[in-house]
Amino acid sequence: MVTVAPQPYDRVFNFSAGPCTLPVSVLEQVRDDLLNYKGSGASVMELSHRSKAYEQIIQEAEADLRTLLAIPEGYKVLFLQGGASLQFTMLANSFLAAGQSADYVITGTWGKKAIEAAALIGTANKIFDAKADNYNHCPDLASLPLTPGAAYLHTTANETIQGVDFLADPQLNVPVICDASSMILSRPMDVSRYAMIYAGAQKNMGPAGNTVVILSPEQLEKAPASTHPMLDYRIHAENGSMYNTPPCFSIYVAGLVYKHLIANGGLAAMQATNEAKAQTLYDAIDGSGGFYKGHAKPENRSRMNVTFTLPSDDLTAAFLKEAKGHKLEELKGHRSVGGCRASIYNAFPLEGCQLMAEFMADFAKRNG
């Protein structure tokens, strides 16, 4: 077995699917500014959201996110609360008007949850569902039978639990609304191809409790005044995400992550690193002579969540226990897939993947 240098602060290799590992340099900055943020005399947690210091934080966070994703002018960027789960309801409540329908593409657990929430509000058509294959692939969107007049088409860019990813932006003549929670900022996206992108922050952006929504001007115009003001995109847009007190601290940390990504080459650089990290693990799976079996079909293998099974539950249990001994943690797969899941978001280091791959080879040799 290879040995890697001790991790700073005696940290582990944290493969958690989210909340998940964040850049060490960002955490150090948070720590160093915790009692007194840049001479303001207060912690960011204590700053009024109306203060000049905090306004600068949220404005820079938005500007940096726009830079990273090359968000077209006119698109709104919102920092909201409630996670992707509240968006499941909020987007259907806003864009699935009476008499209309919307198309949903189900490639895993989160797509299922999205359509279930929408179906309580209006007509949600399931135009694709990979259930029969236990969600191991994504369809070619252009070949799907879109419903004429559908208000929007909903996709899940990357399914966190199953580890399947479209790996490309859609190009369709219908407004596409995309849950990008577990892949946003892992590679460049062509935002102009989407009517709306939303993402919980707790994978590639920072602590849980902050939800990013990116809305095209055309889509925002379609939002009616809601009977639920806090579910009204227009209200949040008109108030610059300050209709009520935003999740200030989570936005602050996300802003530091954005600056960190910009300083490290932006999303093209992240994509290259993420592909190298994922390839390291998929090579370990494919090179194991069938000891490890990847869950996703090769053409839809997620770069963020690598899912695989072992020959038996006993071996899986032994694998997880031994892995922990090497500080390779949070590898247990979701029960719907079984086996293991290695979530390797932006901040997860390449050397952690290398150590994992070597451990996988060693374990297979001893137990194959």
Add this chain to the structure above:
Amino acid sequence: MVTVAPQPYDRVFNFSAGPCTLPVSVLEQVRDDLLNYKGSGASVMELSHRSKAYEQIIQEAEADLRTLLAIPEGYKVLFLQGGASLQFTMLANSFLAAGQSADYVITGTWGKKAIEAAALIGTANKIFDAKADNYNHCPDLASLPLTPGAAYLHTTANETIQGVDFLADPQLNVPVICDASSMILSRPMDVSRYAMIYAGAQKNMGPAGNTVVILSPEQLEKAPASTHPMLDYRIHAENGSMYNTPPCFSIYVAGLVYKHLIANGGLAAMQATNEAKAQTLYDAIDGSGGFYKGHAKPENRSRMNVTFTLPSDDLTAAFLKEAKGHKLEELKGHRSVGGCRASIYNAFPLEGCQLMAEFMADFAKRNG
């Protein structure tokens, strides 16, 4: 002018109405555990909400909050997102059924917002409104004309902007739902008198982004299945606030605040300190020979938000500027009241109030 010892970390006296000052010892603990929480090898921001380490954090937070408020058995405690503003909608969506009505008592800006959100959903009766007096007092609830058959009565325990507080728990034969955002944990409450208490965390509990909801078993039973799962109290209760990823870090800091309060004598001790702090400022107002005028009637003076005006806008501007020179910050009043507002939540130190009182006296002497 008195001089106070330099504040640790060169911190200011932060009179912000929220987010607001937090206990220094809590912030120090957050800082010290930021890169590696208690040997877990990860920051709390990076811990899976399903991990043992995080489960312990949220369970202890709930247990400690139950201890502090002596919450009766059977009441549910939820940690949600969206602030009190989402509760305005969520509670009406859950408890204001078609054909029913609810009574609202309007003692300031937040009560107004609460009834506006409810009126979009159902029949909300304004049974008291102190608008004619610019919200300078609270009514005797027992003397109000309650609507027969009303589903609930809604109150705002303390109005943050106007600085008026009921200063007592209601005792009524109707389910009382109370927005306690800006006074919760500042004094003991008799929770059994309420059907529901809710509060944004960002005053006395921690960072913004976490909303505490306390629900009686009878009230929870009345909640129908909602068409919006994230607005369904039963779903959150059945899932122990983990229906989706909670605002983990905000709950963690709130939990540290709860432990800090327990270690410092609990809510009876907080009440004594808070009354002494508020009295220091109200004495400065009342002793100024009319230079400062308190906004709230004496019998409803808030212990958390001390609102007062000066003889002119010019003097107010000069006051705020000079105050800043003494590190007395965030004192500007809301435009609906004018003048100044000194928010002195639990973590605001008594010595800050003493310095403020002496500055007020000095300023009045020089400008009166």
